[in-house]
Amino acid sequence: MTKILRIDSSARDSGSISRLVGDHLEARLVAALPDPRIARRDLASAPLPHISNLTITGYYTPADRMTAELYNATALSDELIHELRSAEILILTAPMYNFSIPSALKAWIDQIVRIGHTFSYDGASFSGLLTGKRAYVVCAYGASGYAAGGPFGAANFVDPYLRFLLNFLGIEDVAFVAIEATTAGEEMLAANVAAAKLTIDSLLEVV
Numbered sequence: 001m002t003k004i005l006r007i008d009s010s011a012r013d014s015g016s017i018s019r020l021v022g023d024h025l026e027a028r029l030v031a032a033l034p035d036p037r038i039a040r041r042d043l044a045s046a047p048l049p050h051i052s053n054l055t056i057t058g059y060y061t062p063a064d065r066m067t068a069e070l071y072n073a074t075a076l077s078d079e080l081i082h083e084l085r086s087a088e089i090l091i092l093t094a095p096m097y098n099f100s101i102p103s104a105l106k107a108w109i110d111q112i113v114r115i116g117h118t119f120s121y122d123g124a125s126f127s128g129l130l131t132g133k134r135a136y137v138v139c140a141y142g143a144s145g146y147a148a149g150g151p152f153g154a155a156n157f158v159d160p161y162l163r164f165l166l167n168f169l170g171i172e173d174v175a176f177v178a179i180e181a182t183t184a185g186e187e188m189l190a191a192n193v194a195a196a197k198l199t200i201d202s203l204l205e206v207v
C-alpha cells in the first residue's frame with residue numbers, strides 16, 4: 001500500500017489550473033504505484049482555522065502540563081500532523097496569490113509546522129522530522145518569468161518558500177511542476193498545461 005496525501009489550495013473549484021494539473025499528477029501516480037490510498041484536504045471548500053493564542057500555548061507546553069483546554073486547541077494540529085506523517089507521498093497544489101501562497105495553505109502550514117512533532121531544535125540547529133517522504137508540488141502563476149533567474153524570479157515567494165519549508169520539515173525529495181501564464185490566453189494556457197503534463201509523465205517514469 002502507498003499512502004498519498006493531496007492538499008489543494010486554489011480558491012477556485014472550477015477552472016483551476018493547479019487542480020487540473022494536480023489531477024493529472026494524481027492519475028499518473030495512482031497508475032504507477034502499488035495499491036495507492038489517497039487522503040485529501042481541500043483547503044478552499046473546507047478551510048482550516050488560523051492558529052490562536054491557545055494553539056500556540058499548547059505547542060510550547062510540555063506534555064505533563066497540558067490542560068483539557070490546550071489539548072482541545074491543538075487537536076486539529078495533531079490530526080493534520082498525523083495525516084501528514086502517515087503519508088509516504090505528498091501532492092500539494094498551489095496558485096500564486098499576490099506573489100505568495102494562498103492564505104488557506106498558510107493556515108495549514110501553521111497547523112503542521114510544530115516543534116517536537118514535525119521539526120526539532122537542539123539549541124544549535126533544527127532537524128526536520130518528516131524524513132523518507134516524497135513531495136510533488138504543482139504551482140500555477142497568472143503571469144510568467146518567475147523561474148529562478150527570470151525577470152520576476154525575485155517576486156516568486158511560492159515555490160522557493162515551499163521548497164525551503166518542506167526541506168525544513170525533512171522532506172528533501174521534492175519535485176516542482178510550474179504552469180506559468182495561466183491568464184495569458186487560451187492557446188498559451190493549453191500549451192503550458194500540455195508541457196506541465198509531459199513534465200509529470202517524465203517525472204513518473206522513474207517512480
Ligand SMILES: Cc1cc2nc3c(=O)[nH]c(=O)nc-3n(C[C@H](O)[C@H](O)[C@H](O)COP(=O)(O)O)c2cc1C
Nearest residue numbers: 010016017018095096097098099140141142143182
Ligand atoms: C487573489 C489573486 C491574486 C493573484 N496574484 C497573482 C500574482 O501575484 N502573480 C501572478 O502571476 N498571478 C497572480 N494571480 C493569478 C493566479 O496565480 C492564476 O490565475 C492561477 O492560475 C491561479 O491558480 P488556479 O488556476 O489553480 O486557480 C492571482 C490570482 C488571484 C485570484
